[in-house]
Amino acid sequence: MLLRQDIDTIKFLQKVKTCHDEVIFETTEGDRLNLTSTLSQYVFCSIAGHPDCWVNSTITCKDENDYQLLADFLSDEPEG
Amino acid sequence: MNIRKNLELFQELIRCGHELYLWSYSPGMDLIHTNCPDTEQSGDYIFMDDLVDHILEYSKTSRHPLVISTFLNLMWVAAFERNQGRLKSIQILGPMFSGANSQQKIREMLDKRQWSVHSKINVLKGLEKIPIIPSNLLWQYTFMLHYCVTGERITSKDLQYMTFPSKEEKPDGESIDKISDEHLGIWASEQEFLNLVRAGSADYRTALDKSSLLSSGIKATANDSLEMAKYNMVVLLTLVSRAAIEGGLSPAVSYNLQDYYSQRIIDAGSVSETSILCNTMLEDYVTRIQQAHNNMDISKTVQSCCDYVTTHITERFTIDFLAARAGYTEYYFSRKFKQEMGMSISEYIKQEKVKKAALMLSTTTMSIQDVSNELAFSSRSYFSDVFQKIMGESPGEYRKTHLKI
Numbered sequence: 001m002l003l004r005q006d007i008d009t010i011k012f013l014q015k016v017k018t019c020h021d022e023v024i025f026e027t028t029e030g031d032r033l034n035l036t037s038t039l040s041q042y043v044f045c046s047i048a049g050h051p052d053c054w055v056n057s058t059i060t061c062k063d064e065n066d067y068q069l070l071a072d073f074l075s076d077e078p079e080g
Numbered sequence: 081m082n083i084r085k086n087l088e089l090f091q092e093l094i095r096c097g098h099e100l101y102l103w104s105y106s107p108g109m110d111l112i113h114t115n116c117p118d119t120e121q122s123g124d125y126i127f128m129d130d131l132v133d134h135i136l137e138y139s140k141t142s143r144h145p146l147v148i149s150t151f152l153n154l155m156w157v158a159a160f161e162r163n164q165g166r167l168k169s170i171q172i173l174g175p176m177f178s179g180a181n182s183q184q185k186i187r188e189m190l191d192k193r194q195w196s197v198h199s200k201i202n203v204l205k206g207l208e209k210i211p212i213i214p215s216n217l218l219w220q221y222t223f224m225l226h227y228c229v230t231g232e233r234i235t236s237k238d239l240q241y242m243t244f245p246s247k248e249e250k251p252d253g254e255s256i257d258k259i260s261d262e263h264l265g266i267w268a269s270e271q272e273f274l275n276l277v278r279a280g281s282a283d284y285r286t287a288l289d290k291s292s293l294l295s296s297g298i299k300a301t302a303n304d305s306l307e308m309a310k311y312n313m314v315v316l317l318t319l320v321s322r323a324a325i326e327g328g329l330s331p332a333v334s335y336n337l338q339d340y341y342s343q344r345i346i347d348a349g350s351v352s353e354t355s356i357l358c359n360t361m362l363e364d365y366v367t368r369i370q371q372a373h374n375n376m377d378i379s380k381t382v383q384s385c386c387d388y389v390t391t392h393i394t395e396r397f398t399i400d401f402l403a404a405r406a407g408y409t410e411y412y413f414s415r416k417f418k419q420e421m422g423m424s425i426s427e428y429i430k431q432e433k434v435k436k437a438a439l440m441l442s443t444t445t446m447s448i449q450d451v452s453n454e455l456a457f458s459s460r461s462y463f464s465d466v467f468q469k470i471m472g473e474s475p476g477e478y479r480k481t482h483l484k485i
Contacts (some may be wrong), residue, residue, distance in 0.1 A: 029196040034423075036318065046206040047199055 001067060001074040003059050009048040012073045013041055019070070021063035028056055083161060086228035087171065091115050092266050094173075094221065098211040100227075105170040109136060114167070128200065131156075134242060136478045139167055144238045145226045149352040153305060154210070155179060156223045157466070161229040173225055178305050178351050180399035215309075215351075226441060236292070237285050241352035268292065268443035270319070277320055277362075278327035284362065309354040313345050317361060324365050328372040337365065360407040381406045382420045385413075389429055396456040399425050434470045441475055442482040446469045465485070 003012075003025065016023050022076045025033040025044060033040035059074055061067050067074065083235050091102045101116035109132040131148060138146055139160050146158040156174030160167060190200045213221070219236050226234055273287035321338040341361045348354045373383065385402050402425060404414035417425050435456045440451050452463035467475050 003129070029198060031195045031199045033195075043190075043195070043203050044201060046203045052481070064199075 001059050001070075001076065002065065003057050003071055005055060007073045009045060012070075013044070015073065016041075016069055019061065021050040021061065021066065023062070023066060023070070024060040026058045026060065048068045081231050083229055090224060090228045091104065098176075098213065099209060100173060100176055100211050100213065103172040103174075105172065107136075107167040108470075109170065121370050135170065138240070138242070139170065143230070144240055146235060147222065147239055147241045147355075148174075149241070149243045149350050149351060153351060155213075155218070155351075157218070157225060158220070159225045159383050161424065169229075171225060171229055173221060174351045176218070178213065178215055178218065215355075219289075219292065236289050239355075241356050243350040243352045254376060268439065271439055271443065273317060274323040277323040277366060277369065280327060280366055280388070281372050281387075282366065284366055288362070291386075306348070306351055306354070308400060309346065310345050313358055313361075314342065314356050316358065317341050317345070318364065320365050324369050327369045329365070329369050330372070333368065334365075337361075337368075343368045354367060378420050379416070381408075381413075382417055385417065386421075386428065387427070389432055393432055394454055397429055430466050433457070434467050437467060437475065437479060438471065438482070441479040448479075451475065 011063055013035070019036075023035045025035050025040075027047075031043075033044055033045060059070065061070070087102065087104070089440060094100050094102070101114055103114040103116070104112045106112055116210075121127070131150070131420070135146065135148075135158055138158075143160055143162065145160075148156045148158065150156070155178055156172050156176075159171045160171075161171060163170040189202060208456040218412045222239060223234055226232065273291050276284040276287050288336045317338055321334045324337075332374065341357070344357055345354065348357055378386075385406055388395065388402070388405065399414060400410050403410040406413055408416065409442070414425060417428070421428060437451050437455055440446055443447075446454070448464070449460050451462045455463070457463035457466070464475055467478070471478055473481075
């Protein structure tokens with residue numbers, strides 16, 4: 001699933017914390033961030049202000065049920 | 081006291097020197113206001129979210145500021161505003177590093193994960209914005225923040241520390257930046273501190289705070305700030321253990337304590353932990369020195385007289401006054417003092433004044449006349465005579481060979 005570009009990153013990370021298993025954020029440049037890790041969350045925040053870094057980036061939930069939790073932040077279709 | 085105005089001024093004053101931000105939280109830790117222009121990218125939220133429960137728990141039992149070390153040795157300071165005993169707001173200053181950002185360490189962490197150059201650059205750019213605040217300056221900002229919200233003056237012994245490692249790894253340290261090449265006044269304040277340790281005086285904390293304002297420790301670059309904090313602690317431990325022996329603690333006990341605390345320093349995992357350990361170590365040594373003094377064959381009366389002389393060394397004493405203070409006649413107290421101390425009261429007073437004079441001569445540029453006046457000698461020539469008899473050389477000669485500014 002694709003991560004929408006117009007999200008509130010703080011609310012998104014708060015939601016990630018409620019997920020049951022790993023949530024992997026992957027950019028088109030190949031960066032993979034396990035968003036359950038503090039360092040990865042910090043990196044995510046650092047690049048959040050640069051939409052060009054994460055346009056069409058994807059979210060992969062290890063637990064299928066977690067997609068439902070993150071539904072407001074995800075999209076099936078590419079943006080822009 | 082207008083707390084809001086205090087905080088506004090405090091924020092502006094801090095910003096004159098550092099890009100350090102104030103975050104105002106409600107009693108439920110909801111962010112009310114911050115002067116940080118980039119709240120999302122600052123990442124502050126990540127750490128605050130994990131710290132909420134701990135900060136709130138702490139606020140129930142303590143009114144003093146909390147110094148918090150987290151992942152990457154990022155630090156925050158929390159101060160608590162209360163209204164009639166009820167928590168009204170939590171003011172948090174940060175984030176900051178306690179020493180120079182060891183970007184090499186962070187680069188290594190990023191390299192291990194093989195992220196793109198683009199992402200790494202963005203992270204490092206963000207980290208570069210975080211100010212480096214030496215520990216002595218951090219204390220001062222903490223005292224000021226606490227004063228802004230409470231009107232209460234505190235010292236370093238009132239601070240509490242908390243360390244929060246991240247989920248995946250303990251925080252790394254970073255090197256401490258040189259803040260100054262000046263060492264002016266440090267020798268004098270160190271000696272003052274060590275003299276108080278030798279005496280087993282509880283005032284050592286005040287002297288240590290004063291010394292800390294002049295210097296944040298060894299002026300060298302280590303791999304990270306934790307390593308630097310450990311080096312500084314080892315130096316302090318060595319000085320204190322020798323001062324303890326001079327103060328009457330048995331060498332066996334002092335060296336055993338040194339071994340024990342050396343191991344604990346090696347094992348310390350964060351800068352905050354070394355600070356807590358430092359307080360424990362000093363308190364342990366000084367308490368034992370006090371006990372050693374109590375065990376000596378010197379009565380409390382005579383000990384009290386000696387303590388009084390030490391803490392009022394710039395005054396002029398009469399034996400009559402000291403005896404009356406102890407509740408004895410002059411004749412009886414003079415004999416008692418000589419029996420226990422091995423010298424007369426006036427010899428003891430001269431000895432202590434000359435010790436202080438030697439310190440002033442070797443650590444300041446005060447004229448010999450001024451030193452004599454400061455220590456209440458009746459004249460410079462009398463002072464010089466007394467000094468020469470006790471030290472074996474004149475004040476001028478002593479200064480030539482011992483000046484350490």
